[in-house]
Every structure is written in C-alpha cells, then in structure tokens.
Amino acid sequence: MNIALIGYGKMGHMIEQVALERGHRIVCRIDVDNQEDFDSPEFASADVAIEFTNPTAAFDNYCRAFKHHVKVVSGSTGWMKDHRAEVEEMTRDGKQTLFWASNFSIGVAIFSAVNRYLAQIMNRFPQYDVQMEETHHVHKLDAPSGTAITLAEEIVDNIDRKAKWKLGTTTWDDGRVEGSADHNADELLVNSIRHGEVPGIHRVTYNSEADSITITHDAHSRMGFALGAVLAAEYTKDHTGLLTTNDLFKF
Numbered sequence: 001m002n003i004a005l006i007g008y009g010k011m012g013h014m015i016e017q018v019a020l021e022r023g024h025r026i027v028c029r030i031d032v033d034n035q036e037d038f039d040s041p042e043f044a045s046a047d048v049a050i051e052f053t054n055p056t057a058a059f060d061n062y063c064r065a066f067k068h069h070v071k072v073v074s075g076s077t078g079w080m081k082d083h084r085a086e087v088e089e090m091t092r093d094g095k096q097t098l099f100w101a102s103n104f105s106i107g108v109a110i111f112s113a114v115n116r117y118l119a120q121i122m123n124r125f126p127q128y129d130v131q132m133e134e135t136h137h138v139h140k141l142d143a144p145s146g147t148a149i150t151l152a153e154e155i156v157d158n159i160d161r162k163a164k165w166k167l168g169t170t171t172w173d174d175g176r177v178e179g180s181a182d183h184n185a186d187e188l189l190v191n192s193i194r195h196g197e198v199p200g201i202h203r204v205t206y207n208s209e210a211d212s213i214t215i216t217h218d219a220h221s222r223m224g225f226a227l228g229a230v231l232a233a234e235y236t237k238d239h240t241g242l243l244t245t246n247d248l249f250k251f
C-alpha cells in the first residue's frame with residue numbers, strides 16, 4: 001500500500017523501515033520544512049498517512065490530511081484534552097478516518113487488558129490503594145504520557161473508589177522535582193520520571209499494609225510501537241471512522 005509519513009523524527013524513521021520491510025511504498029514524507037507537500041499529488045495518492053509529530057501539531061495535521069480525504073493513523077500524544085470532541089465529530093459515521101492509539105505496541109494492548117481486569121478484581125479488596133508511574137526519555141514534551149492517561153482512565157472506569165486521575169510529580173535526571181504528590185483518596189496519582197533515553201516504562205502498583213502487587217510494561221526499544229503503527233495502517237486501509245487498538249487486536 002501507499003503510505004505518507006507526517007513527522008519524520010524518531011518514530012517516522014522507524015516506521016519507514018518497518019513499512020518497507022512489509023512491502024509498502026513511502027510516497028511522501030512531511031516534516032516541519034515541507035508543509036506545502038500536504039497539497040501534492042504524492043500525498044493525495046497515499047492510502048493512509050502515518051502521523052507522529054507532537055502535542056501541538058497533531059490536530060492540524062489530521063485536518064490537513066482529511067481535506068484530501070486521506071485516512072490517518074496517529075500516535076501523537078497530548079492533543080486529546082483540547083481536541084477530542086472535534087475529532088469524534090469529524091470521524092462520526094466514517095466521514096473521515098483516524099486510527100489513534102496512545103501506544104501502538106502489542107505488549108501494551110495486552111497490558112491494558114490485564115490492567116482493566118485487575119482494577120475490577122480490586123473492587124473487592126479496598127485495603128489496596130493504587131498509584132501509577134511512567135518513565136520516559138528527557139525529550140518527551142508531555143506528562144503524564146498518553147499511555148499513562150489511557151491506563152489511568154481504564155482504572156478510573158473500572159474501580160469504584162477512584163473518581164479521576166491526577167498528575168503528581170515529574171522527576172528529572174538532574175534531581176529536579178516538579179509538581180506535588182498531594183491528592184485526595186478518590187484521585188489516582190500518576191507520577192512521571194524523565195530519564196536519559198528510556199523508550200517507555202509504565203507501572204501500576206496496588207499497595208496494602210501486607211504487600212504490593214505491581215504490573216509493568218517496559219518497552220525495550222521503539223520497534224514495537226513502529227510495528228503496531230504499520231499493522232494499524234494495514235487495518236485502516238479497509239476500515240473507516242474512529243479506530244483504535246481494541247479494534248485491531250480485538251480485546
């Protein structure tokens with residue numbers, strides 16, 4: 001299939017490698033300095049555009065692709081709080097197509113199923129309090145991570161004693177600590193750590209006086225995200241509307 005890349009950074013390069021290995025063609029690469037290529041015949045020839053940019057650019061990129069009726073697969077995080085409703089409206093009834101996931105790795109799809117099940121079990125065991133921690137490289141622009149937000153929303157949806165999640169502290173390599181761990185009992189605290197070149201670690205811990213139960217997903221590289229994004233593009237070619245990994249992996 002024909003793939004356009006929007007954002008040619010760490011993920012864009014890795015997705016190109018995986019897409020070529022799987023026999024696809026890259027027909028267009030759009031980065032900051034060639035935005036006019038959105039209006040090129042090469043971009044319009046794409047079956048799917050794969051977008052990995054940043055929290056502030058992502059929504060505009062979806063709109064520019066939709067103008068040419070090009071379907072989008074996107075992993076950019078941090079835009080949902082401002083544009084979720086608009087994207088839901090644009091993709092309603094398959095008018096436009098966006099496959100979005102805060103994390104494309106197969107491992108996180110499995111982790112997320114375990115996360116939801118564990119939260120349901122914990123309704124019967126009020127002696128356990130739950131907290132989350134995510135660790136990423138120091139270049140990351142958003143905190144908490146998109147994956148942490150998705151996992152936190154799943155816990156809040158499934159465990160009666162938590163009403164919402166709250167960003168706690170962000171701890172940096174040089175020892176700086178931003179934010180505060182203060183929170184109410186009905187708030188799920190999510191702490192962030194920014195360290196070196198870590199691709200992404202997500203940890204959910206249930207703690208009681210007697211013991212702790214921790215589940216962790218630790219990405220060894222970005223390769224799992226890139227493979228998932230290309231699998232999502234292959235799925236998106238034949239589907240419409242607002243899609244996500246639950247559609248792809250059938251969890």
Ligand SMILES: NC(=O)C1=CN([C@@H]2O[C@H](COP(=O)(O)OP(=O)(O)OC[C@H]3O[C@@H](n4cnc5c(N)ncnc54)[C@H](OP(=O)(O)O)[C@@H]3O)[C@@H](O)[C@H]2O)C=CC1
Pocket residue numbers: 006007008009010011012030031032052053054055057061074075076077078101102103104105222225
């Ligand atoms: N869902 C998932 O599985 C994953 C999601 N991510 C998310 O994907 C995003 C990108 O990650 P990553 O590749 O590591 O980041 P990078 O910073 O390495 O790459 C982003 C690229 O997008 C470019 N860019 C910025 N603005 C625009 C624009 N308006 N149009 C086109 N290109 C633009 C940047 O250019 P310049 O450098 O010049 O600004 C850069 O080349 C982040 O939001 C990250 O959180 C990352 C990994 C997995």
Ligand SMILES: O=C(O)C1=N[C@H](C(=O)O)C[C@H](O)C1
Pocket residue numbers: 077102103136140144145146147148199200201
């Ligand atoms: O910025 C990253 O690198 C990552 N971003 C995604 C997120 O915010 O959850 C996914 C992955 O953890 C890597």
